Amino acid sequence: MTLPSSSSVVTVGAGLFADALRAQAVDVHEVAWHPPADESDARALARVSADPRRATANAEAAARMLATGARLVDVRPAGEVLGLGREDFLHAGPPIDWARASGPMRGALLGAVLLEGLADDAGAAEALLASGSGYTLDPCHHHRAVGPMAGVVTASMWVFELEDPATGARAACTLNEGLGKVLRYGAYGPEVLDRLRWMSAVLGPALQSAVRRAGGVDVTAIIAQMLQMGDEGHNRNRAGTSLFLRAVVPDLVESGLPASDVAAVVRFVNSNDHFFLNLTMPACKLSCDAARGLPGSTVVTAMARNGTDFGLQVSGTGDRWFTAPAEVPDGLYLGAYGPDDANPDIGDSAITETGGIGGFALAAAPAIVAFVGGTVDDALGTTRRMYEITLAENPAYQIPVLGFRGTPTAIDVTRVLRTGVLPQITTGIAGRVAGTGQVGAGLVLPPQACFSAALSALAESVPGLP
Amino acid sequence: MTLPSSSSVVTVGAGLFADALRAQAVDVHEVAWHPPADESDARALARVSADPRRATANAEAAARMLATGARLVDVRPAGEVLGLGREDFLHAGPPIDWARASGPMRGALLGAVLLEGLADDAGAAEALLASGSGYTLDPCHHHRAVGPMAGVVTASMWVFELEDPATGARAACTLNEGLGKVLRYGAYGPEVLDRLRWMSAVLGPALQSAVRRAGGVDVTAIIAQMLQMGDEGHNRNRAGTSLFLRAVVPDLVESGLPASDVAAVVRFVNSNDHFFLNLTMPACKLSCDAARGLPGSTVVTAMARNGTDFGLQVSGTGDRWFTAPAEVPDGLYLGAYGPDDANPDIGDSAITETGGIGGFALAAAPAIVAFVGGTVDDALGTTRRMYEITLAENPAYQIPVLGFRGTPTAIDVTRVLRTGVLPQITTGIAGRVAGTGQVGAGLVLPPQACFSAALSALAESVPGLP
Numbered sequence: 049m050t051l052p053s054s055s056s057v058v059t060v061g062a063g064l065f066a067d068a069l070r071a072q073a074v075d076v077h078e079v080a081w082h083p084p085a086d087e088s089d090a091r092a093l094a095r096v097s098a099d100p101r102r103a104t105a106n107a108e109a110a111a112r113m114l115a116t117g118a119r120l121v122d123v124r125p126a127g128e129v130l131g132l133g134r135e136d137f138l139h140a141g142p143p144i145d146w147a148r149a150s151g152p153m154r155g156a157l158l159g160a161v162l163l164e165g166l167a168d169d170a171g172a173a174e175a176l177l178a179s180g181s182g183y184t185l186d187p188c189h190h191h192r193a194v195g196p197m198a199g200v201v202t203a204s205m206w207v208f209e210l211e212d213p214a215t216g217a218r219a220a221c222t223l224n225e226g227l228g229k230v231l232r233y234g235a236y237g238p239e240v241l242d243r244l245r246w247m248s249a250v251l252g253p254a255l256q257s258a259v260r261r262a263g264g265v266d267v268t269a270i271i272a273q274m275l276q277m278g279d280e281g282h283n284r285n286r287a288g289t290s291l292f293l294r295a296v297v298p299d300l301v302e303s304g305l306p307a308s309d310v311a312a313v314v315r316f317v318n319s320n321d322h323f324f325l326n327l328t329m330p331a332c333k334l335s336c337d338a339a340r341g342l343p344g345s346t347v348v349t350a351m352a353r354n355g356t357d358f359g360l361q362v363s364g365t366g367d368r369w370f371t372a373p374a375e376v377p378d379g380l381y382l383g384a385y386g387p388d389d390a391n392p393d394i395g396d397s398a399i400t401e402t403g404g405i406g407g408f409a410l411a412a413a414p415a416i417v418a419f420v421g422g423t424v425d426d427a428l429g430t431t432r433r434m435y436e437i438t439l440a441e442n443p444a445y446q447i448p449v450l451g452f453r454g455t456p457t458a459i460d461v462t463r464v465l466r467t468g469v470l471p472q473i474t475t476g477i478a479g480r481v482a483g484t485g486q487v488g489a490g491l492v493l494p495p496q497a498c499f500s501a502a503l504s505a506l507a508e509s510v511p512g513l514p
Numbered sequence: 515m516t517l518p519s520s521s522s523v524v525t526v527g528a529g530l531f532a533d534a535l536r537a538q539a540v541d542v543h544e545v546a547w548h549p550p551a552d553e554s555d556a557r558a559l560a561r562v563s564a565d566p567r568r569a570t571a572n573a574e575a576a577a578r579m580l581a582t583g584a585r586l587v588d589v590r591p592a593g594e595v596l597g598l599g600r601e602d603f604l605h606a607g608p609p610i611d612w613a614r615a616s617g618p619m620r621g622a623l624l625g626a627v628l629l630e631g632l633a634d635d636a637g638a639a640e641a642l643l644a645s646g647s648g649y650t651l652d653p654c655h656h657h658r659a660v661g662p663m664a665g666v667v668t669a670s671m672w673v674f675e676l677e678d679p680a681t682g683a684r685a686a687c688t689l690n691e692g693l694g695k696v697l698r699y700g701a702y703g704p705e706v707l708d709r710l711r712w713m714s715a716v717l718g719p720a721l722q723s724a725v726r727r728a729g730g731v732d733v734t735a736i737i738a739q740m741l742q743m744g745d746e747g748h749n750r751n752r753a754g755t756s757l758f759l760r761a762v763v764p765d766l767v768e769s770g771l772p773a774s775d776v777a778a779v780v781r782f783v784n785s786n787d788h789f790f791l792n793l794t795m796p797a798c799k800l801s802c803d804a805a806r807g808l809p810g811s812t813v814v815t816a817m818a819r820n821g822t823d824f825g826l827q828v829s830g831t832g833d834r835w836f837t838a839p840a841e842v843p844d845g846l847y848l849g850a851y852g853p854d855d856a857n858p859d860i861g862d863s864a865i866t867e868t869g870g871i872g873g874f875a876l877a878a879a880p881a882i883v884a885f886v887g888g889t890v891d892d893a894l895g896t897t898r899r900m901y902e903i904t905l906a907e908n909p910a911y912q913i914p915v916l917g918f919r920g921t922p923t924a925i926d927v928t929r930v931l932r933t934g935v936l937p938q939i940t941t942g943i944a945g946r947v948a949g950t951g952q953v954g955a956g957l958v959l960p961p962q963a964c965f966s967a968a969l970s971a972l973a974e975s976v977p978g979l980p
Contacts, residue, residue, distance in 0.1 A: 276881040277744040277753050278914070287743050290756035294784050297763055301777040311767040318760050414914035415742040424917050448744070448880035449915055451890050 089465050089500050092507035096462055099510040101344025109339035109347035109363045110440040110458040113403070116338045118219075118331035120265040121211045123256040125248070127203030129220050130191050134164045135183040140199025140396040141354025142369040143187055146177045150355030152234025152391050155482030156198030157185075159236030163244055164202050170236070189350055189361070192337065193220040194329045194396035197232035197478055198355065205244065206252025210267060210330045217337060219330040223247055223255070226320040229485040232395075233478045254313045257303035258296040265295045267331045270324070271405065272444050275455070280413035281328040282397055282406030283420055283474040283489055288324030293317055329396065332403025339458070341366050346506055347439065348459040351402050351471065351494055355394035355478070360498040362461055364509060370502040372495035377477050379490015380421045389487045391480035398473045398494075404442050404457030407472035407491070408434045412447045412455075420474050420489050430472045431456065437463040437471065461506065464499045555931050555966050558973035562928055565976040567810025575805035575813035575829045576906040576924040579869070582804045584685075584797030586731040587677045589722040591714070593669030595686050596657050600630045601649040606665025606862040607820025608835040609653055612643045616821030618700025618857050621948030622664030623651075625702030629710055630668050636702070655816055655827070658803065659686040660795045660862035663698035663944055664821065671710065672718025676733060676796045683803060685796040689713055689721070692786040695951040698861075699944045720779045723769035724762040731761045733797045734910060737871065740790070741911050741921070746879035747794040748863055748872030749886055749940040749955055754790030759783055795862065798869025805924070807832050812972055813905065814925040817868050817937065817960055821860035821944070826964040828927055830975060836968040838961035843943050845956015846887045855953045857946035864939045864960075870908050870923030873938035873957070874900045878913045878921075886940050886955050896938045897922065903929040903937065927972065930965045 096102065126132055137160050139153060149157065154177070161173035166183070176182055188195045195201055207220040225243060229235035259265060270291045277287030293314065300310055317323045336349045345363035352359050357371040374392035381387070400406030410416065411431035414424040431447065434456040441454030459471055470493040477488035562568065592598055603626050605619060615623065620643070627639035632649070642648055654661045661667055673686040691709060695701035725731060736757045743753030759780065766776055783789045802815045811829035818825050823837040840858035847853070866872030876882065877897035880890040897913065900922040907920030925937055936959040943954035 273752075278742050286739075287753060287756070290753070290760055293763070294756055294759060294780075297759070298777045298780045298784065301767060301773050301780065304773075307767050307770075307773075311764045314760075314764045314767065318764065417914075418918075424914060448883075448890060452884075 095507040105345035112338040116335040138201040142359025152478035155234030156200040219333040221330040235485040258300035261299035285324040286321040351398040372497035377490040377492035381488035385487035561973040571811035578804040582801040604667040608825025618944035621700030622666040685799040687796040701951040724766035727765035748866040751790040752787040817864040838963035843956040843958035847954035851953035
């Protein structure tokens with residue numbers, strides 16, 4: 049082929065052709081486009097598509113997700129709710145050990161050891177953790193729990209306990225600590241531990257009194273409302289936090305606690321518009337757990353990151369994790385921090401996207417672009433794109449600006465690989481050095497490799513095929 | 515002109531031509547289109563456009579509106595704040611007397627007479643009011659106050675007192691009573707009066723303690739936030755009400771009041787998502803009042819309805835009212851109520867649109883269409899249309915879905931008449947029979963005649979022209 053010297057060439061897909069043209073000094077415009085699947089994915093897709101169980105199993109998975117409600121029924125210590133001893137630590141994401149743990153995960157674990165009194169200082173705490181013995185370390189997801197960012201949960205921390213009224217299934221999540229230097233972002237200084245102690249001594253018991261007096265709080269109803277009030281339930285929770293306060297304050301006032309404690313509790317929640325995130329997360333966990341373990345289903349039941357690996361779980365493959373290195377989010381940074389300060393993606397909070405809100409409901413929260421970056425059109429486009437990779441629309445969670453369309457729910461691994469559209473996650477960004485805290489917030493995608501690995505496992509599980 | 519028998523004719527504008535064709539059995543399709551101005555308007559427009567003061571006066575009016583902040587500085591009895599005696603009654607809209615008052619206005623006045631103890635029963639109250647003596651009746655707007663719906667204010671009712679921090683100017687509005695059978699919608703039964711007495715005995719003093727302890731509440735900041743949380747500040751105030759509660763609850767809890775009173779106050783506000791309307795209204799009143807009385811300015815400073823007449827005030831014509839019969843809103847009805855039960859448009863709440871929110875910020879509140887009717891596209895289109903008749907965009911009040919564009923602010927009478935675009939007002943609908951209460955909510959337009967009358971007066975005021 050001979051090109052006239054004035055040609056420009058538009059190339060799509062494999063960069064090799066573009067590189068070859070550039071080497072010949074041809075003006076090349078590469079168009080961003082991802083092939084829906086590589087050859088191995090294509091073979092697995094064909095096999096999974098032929099699985100006779102798939103359609104029914106996926107319909108059942110989506111139906112169960114939509115049918116799940118979430119009610120906050122109690123607030124109790126994690127030790128009691130999750131059966132943790134002082135030396136048992138839970139963490140966000142797929143399984144990891146100290147050796148592979150990132151800075152913020154290490155920082156949070158150091159704080160946890162100090163909080164539970166297993167060591168007197170950071171040096172001793174680090175020695176204990178590095179020894180690999182004298183404690184257990186397990187994903188929250190293995191205990192019907194979820195934790196934002198590092199997601200470290202210990203016995204003395206209090207947790208929200210949510211229940212699906214239809215099935216009695218439960219899920220738990222810690223109470224949100226606030227912003228800046230906090231344990232979940234890997235900070236573990238004295239002010240972090242003092243705050244955690246106050247949360248266990250005052251905040252948890254106060255919320256327990258209020259929630260019990262109120263006879264529980266309908267978290268599903270608040271999520272439905274917050275989506276009509278500019279929140280997406282992951283990185284914007286201002287309306288959710290406001291509505292939660294409205295729901296508990298009257299009973300909190302009448303709980304018999306000293307007015308100074310009641311006021312301190314309200315001021316603490318008031319100072320942190322992300323407080324309600326720790327309720328959207330377990331609500332979505334309940335919904336996703338309802339879809340677990342359906343043979344043949346290609347529906348995603350968990351996306352979670354430990355700061356080193358991104359992990360995926362799929363209904364048809366049960367509790368197996370498919371992992372790949374976590375990406376660094378793209379976002380806006382606080383103060384003088386920049387991308388070099390950022391740890392890779394971390395936290396169980398992508399359960400919100402797995403449950404159909406968060407990044408999937410970005411169109412409901414156009415104001416969020418001031419916090420995570422991008423434009424309002426991007427926000428609207430993101431939700432529209434998520435309908436391409438999901439099986440259902442949640443009639444309980446409507447997005448007014450899209451004509452009250454339900455949020456895109458039940459991510460289908462085969463749709464992700466066919467379209468090349470990856471789930472959009474909104475996220476906080478932790479400093480990569482232990483002790484730093486939050487450095488920003490932004491947008492991140494899962495590694496496609498997790499989806500390919502899950503698809504391959506699903507393909508192997510198809511019965512009666514050679 | 516001869517038309518072939520198979521013709522249809524499309525007509526625009528004056529109906530006379532269409533009527534003449536119809537009389538000749540021609541198939542006529544009339545297209546809804548309003549000419550920007552009739553001949554008299556056109557002459558006045560030309561004259562006002564030549565006013566050498568206009569550009570500067572309008573720039574000054576808009577600048578003053580945008581520069582006005584609103585801080586809730588106190589909560590006190592109306593008698594104290596507005597200098598009202600027991601027999602002094604304020605009402606919504608332009609001036610009116612008992613003889614011309616609509617059902618809901620009469621109902622609210624009957625309740626006011628009973629509340630203030632000027633009569634023992636409704637019959638005696640009606641006799642007093644019909645006598646025309648022994649009491650005064652004056653628009654709220656004449657006393658730096660505003661009132662939603664019937665807007666009746668009496669000495670014993672407590673009011674929010676707002677201040678513009680820059681100028682010290684003040685505006686007042688009663689506390690919102692809640693939904694259904696309430697005085698402002700013309701109900702005056704014992705439960706209405708009991709609630710008003712509780713509001714004066716408990717709610718008002720409790721909010722006074724909280725607001726004073728808190729050192730005031732920044733209402734402008736809450737309005738800015740609510741517009742990013744799905745409220746437009748007239749018929750949707752859920753976020754505003756939530757943020758207001760967050761602002762006052764800690765100090766309310768620490769006020770030393772009995773926990774049962776504090777809980778009752780929070781539950782009362784909680785039960786009524788319109789509570790914050792009575793704060794957006796005086797905030798907008800402050801803003802509009804700042805633009806009053808600038809010779810040559812064609813900026814609207816008040817739109818208000820008394821249930822019989824719609825009234826308009828314009829900066830360049832000072833405190834003069836331009837009135838025309840109020841329209842019946844088009845909307846959604848509660849329960850078994852329908853359009854036949856509806857009173858014409860009523861209330862000072864159109865001060866929100868005059869101030870650039872409410873119907874002008876409809877794009878910020880797509881979820882409102884479930885309450886007032888219409889579609890989400892209508893809501894977005896309405897705000898876009900309002901930019902055609904306003905002079906400024908308020909940088910403090912941004913609409914995320916429009917790319918954070920400021921709300922359309924400072925209605926220009928000449929733009930209204932040039933474009934034929936009337937200001938869009940969202941509104942509650944009162945039952946036309948006294949005592950009924952609210953029957954629905956919807957959308958309404960001002961009569962164009964008010965704008966024509968104002969324009970004519972502005973034209974007469976232009977100096978140095980024949």
